[in-house]
Amino acid sequence: MLIKTFGSAVQGVSAYTITVEVSVSAGTKYFLVGLPDNAVKESEQRIESALKQYGYKIPRQKIVINMAPADIRKEGSSYDLTIAMGILAASGQISDEKVSSYMIMGELSLDGSLRPIKGVLPIAIQARKEGFKGFILPAQNAQEAAIVNNLEVIGVNNILEAIEFLDGARQIEPLVINTRELFSNTADQYAADFSDVQGQENIKRALEIAAAGGHNLIMIGPPGAGKTMLAKRLPSILPPLSMHEALETTKIHSVAGKLGEATSLLTTRPYRSPHHTISDVALVGGGGVPQPGEISLSHNGVLFLDELPEFKRTVLEVMRQPLEERRVTISRAKTSIDFPANFMLVASMNPCPCGYYNDPSKECVCGPGVVQRYLNKVSGPLLDRIDLHVEVTPVTFDEMTATRKAEKSAAVRERVMQAREVQTQRFSEMPQIHSNAMMPSQMVKEVCQINEAGRTLLKTAMERLGLSARAYDRILKVSRTIADLAASEDIKIEHLAEAIQYRSLDREGWAG
Template identity: 80%
Template sequence: MLAKTYGSAVYGVNAYLITIEVNVSKGTKYFMVGLPDNAVKESQQRIEAAIKYLGYKMPRQKIVINMAPADIRKEGAAYDLPIAMGIMAASGQISPDLLDQYVIMGELSLDGSLRPVKGVLPIAIEARRQGYKGFILPKINAKEAAIVNNLEVIGIESMQEAIDFLEGNSQIKPVESNTREVFFDTLNDYEADFEHVQGQENIKRALEIAAAGGHNVIMIGPPGAGKTMLAKRLPSILPPLTLHEALETTKIHSVAGKMPANSALISVRPFRSPHHTISDVALVGGGGIPQPGEISLSHHGVLFLDELPEFKRTVLEVLRQPLEERQVTISRAKLSVDFPANFMLIASMNPCPCGYYNHPEKECVCGPGVVQRYLNKVSGPLLDRIDLHVEVTPVSFDEMTAMRKSETSAGIRERVIKAREIQTDRFKDQKKIHSNAMMPPAMVKQLCSISPSGKTLLKTAMERLGLSARAYDRILKVSRTIADLAHSEEIKVEHLAEAIQYRSLDRENWAG
């Protein structure tokens, strides 16, 4: 007897329908075809144990399982449940009537209970697109799938519950989720706030400019100056995610298996801080079947690289193209996958190995040439792609113990949102440009015109600091953002001067 069930495979951030055909006929042995990986092949033992544990019979006949289309590789244990249901239907132990109405996914334990699976959101979106009535999956993943409307999401805890539901022996209420309610309830759930930061007003100003224009930042300062503390608070002043951005971000985290248990939606901007031992594949994504890396998990959020020179050079160099293109393409022999990577890069570093070069009080003990070699670990082309270079100095005792209140993240965020609204209006006719940092060179010339006195100032700075053409564009973009924060249509000399000062690593006194 032949039975069909339906599952799904995820490639990139999109899902594709998989038809699982099970034929039970005369003979012996168990055959599985259709490019299954080892985890799928090993499902035989899990399925047999679960079927027997629940009191059913594993057919002692020839079982052929075909996973179509056969030219797409299937990986992971999430196919256990649809294969098991196919075997049960093909052997006449359950009715096959409802199997063609549902996409089924779930990893089986030996006692028939279900473990969570990855990529639930894109699978639910594809199930609705293909016209399926519902999606049967582990209960722990149900909230995530339920944000897709017009689809019955049936959350179950065991294979027995799936059998009872498909046989009509029990009614399971579909899991429902009010997407907008979930989204708006958790929109401002940030643990860190700038009101807890004493002093460092110049760094707060730099981060406000970065947030307002979507600019990349590097902070240079001695150990304990507060670089990491400030970086962790950056997401709290970024504009709130839109619902579309939240769904996009949730899809990526779902595919990577990074969704928190029983959560439905990622509604706050992600903050990713990988360790400096990370590999280039883990950073940009990859693998046999490509998975998203840290830059994609930071999509619509912040990627923080602490102690930047400690990262391997090859790891840092692979960032250059995604920083420009806002996406990364992973190519393999049989497929090519695009992952979105529209993130803000914020990096921190000590000025030298001992950490005290240019320190106002402590003396640097690094030998001649050591500071330059340390800074050279970060390539010039990468630094050119970072708009703001900010020096972080230690906070004095008087500032730390001052009783005055610092401005809250909410206050800073209001100014950032107003500046972003100006940019939204400016780029309303552009599909792929949403902030000043995204402007291509041609648009920079058009939208960042400066006065003759501004040109003189910028020419002097370019000659003295030896800035590249890309750094020239960065200065103009940052000055445009500063003007937006001041609600000025023109880029004034003071806006340009402030933008130029955020090129610390281009100055002669840095390891000169």
């Protein structure tokens, strides 16, 4: 008897359906074909042990299992339940009436219980798209799949529950989640708030500009000045995620297996802070089975690199292309996978190895040329792609002990959202552009027009600082954001002057 069951494979952040054809006929031996990897081949032992726990068995007949399309490699242990249900239906141990109506996925333990799997959200989206009635999967993953509406999500704890459900002996109520309600109830719940930060008003202003225009930012200052603390609070002033952004971000975390059992939908912007010992593959993504890296996990959020010069040079250089193109392409001999990577880069660094170069209160002990060599660990092309360079100075005792409450993140976010609304209208005919930072060079001339006084000021700055053409574009984009925050249609000279001052690392005086 021939039975078809359906599973799914994830490639990048998209899923495609795998048809598992099971034929049980006279003869002996067990054949599993269709380019399975070792984890799939080992499913026979897991299935046999799991079925024995509940009085079922793999029949001692000729069993041929084909996983189609046969030219695509099938990887992982999540096909255990798919294959097991196919064997039971093809051998007449359960009814075959419902089997082909459901997407079935899950990894089996030897005792018949089910382990959670990765990539559930893209699989559920694909299952609904292809018209499946429902999705049978481990109960631990049910919350994640249930955010896809118009799809019955049947969470099971063990193989017996799946057998009895498909055989009609057990009723399992589909898990239903009101996605809109969940999204509105949990959106923008951040533990850290700008009101916790005393002083540092100039840095808060720079972070507000960065958030309003989606600009990359680097903070330079001595240890303990508050660089990390300020970076952690940046997501709290970014505009709330839209439903589309939330689903897109959740898909990436689902594929990487980063969603917890209780998490179904990411409703706050991700904040990723990898250690400086990270490898280039872990940062950008890749591996034998291409997985998203930290760059993609921070999609629609913030990637914070603390102590930037301590990262390996190769790690920093792989970020240059994703910063420009806002996606990561992993190329292999037979395939090429794109992971989205629309993130804000926020970096921090000490000005020198000891940390106190240019510090007003402590003396730098670094020798001649040491400061310049330290700064040269970060390449010029990478610094060119960072729009705002900000010097952070330590907070004074009077500022730390002040009783006046600082401005809350919610108030700053309101101004940021108003500036983003202006940009949304500006780029309404270009859906791929969402903020000033994403403007291509040809559009900068059109959108960021300046008067004669502004041109003179910018020319002087370009000559004195030795700025590149890319830095010129960055200054214009930042000045456009500053004008948006001020609700000004034109870029005024004060907007341009403020944007120019955010090029600290281009100035003389950092030469060491």
